[in-house]
């Protein structure tokens with residue numbers, strides 16, 4: 001799955017190339033790509049045509065295109081392999097092109113949804129008073145959101161009987177933090193992923209949030225340069241960011257702080273990477 005910085009790069013690309021354009025026509029080439037739009041592909045097409053796209057928005061890893069003056073938004077589900085491409089209308093169709101969105105302005109480019117594995121797709125939803133598609137109305141703000149409430153997050157951590165990595169991946173507490181950035185931020189904070197959150201002090205929560213923001217902003221500053229080209233792209237398989245990671249994927253390699261070989265443990269159908277020396281596991285009784 002793409003992580004927040006990759007999705008933000010796509011959002012910026014769409015803001016540059018698609019915002020404020022009026023949709024002339026929508027072509028759905030594969031029904032699975034609109035299966036989340038309950039009313040069906042024809043309904044999806046008719047509701048979008050003739051409307052102007054607003055400024056693309058994001059919360060966590062969710063990305064949507066508001067449709068001006070409709071109270072609705074197109075939610076993009078990128079899945080494992082979904083890509084949003086802005087292409088010249090004359091460019092040959094991609095092998096896995098699923099949806100084509102044309103515009104009425106003669107600029108010569110169109111928006112394409114391409115998805116090799118068809119887990120992703122587009123769907124249209126009513127928006128909440130916050131402007132979110134209603135199906136993601138329960139998703140918490142992400143740490144790069146200026147309105148994210150650090151104090152409320154700390155209080156929620158203390159209240160919840162959970163462990164820190166579970167909390168970081170809990171979309172009702174904080175959104176957009178995936179496995180990679182959780183491991184990176186925990187390594188920087190020197191906290192083990194199973195540490196109970198009930199004992200977190202305010203300074204420790206603040207330090208953790210600071211590291212979460214740093215790792216995301218660093219990824220953005222590396223990957224954020226590519227959105228200037230016409231090609232807007234997410235590839236969730238490998239990512240196209242040249243990430244420099246300190247924890248994730250470094251099993252057996254020396255910790256960049258203390259030299260101890262990094263460890264990997266199975267964790268909720270994924271893996272957790274950590275330094276056994278810098279990030280001591282909590283005692284069994286705690």
Ligand SMILES: [Zn+2]
Nearest residue numbers: 255258275278
């Ligand atoms: Zn270490």
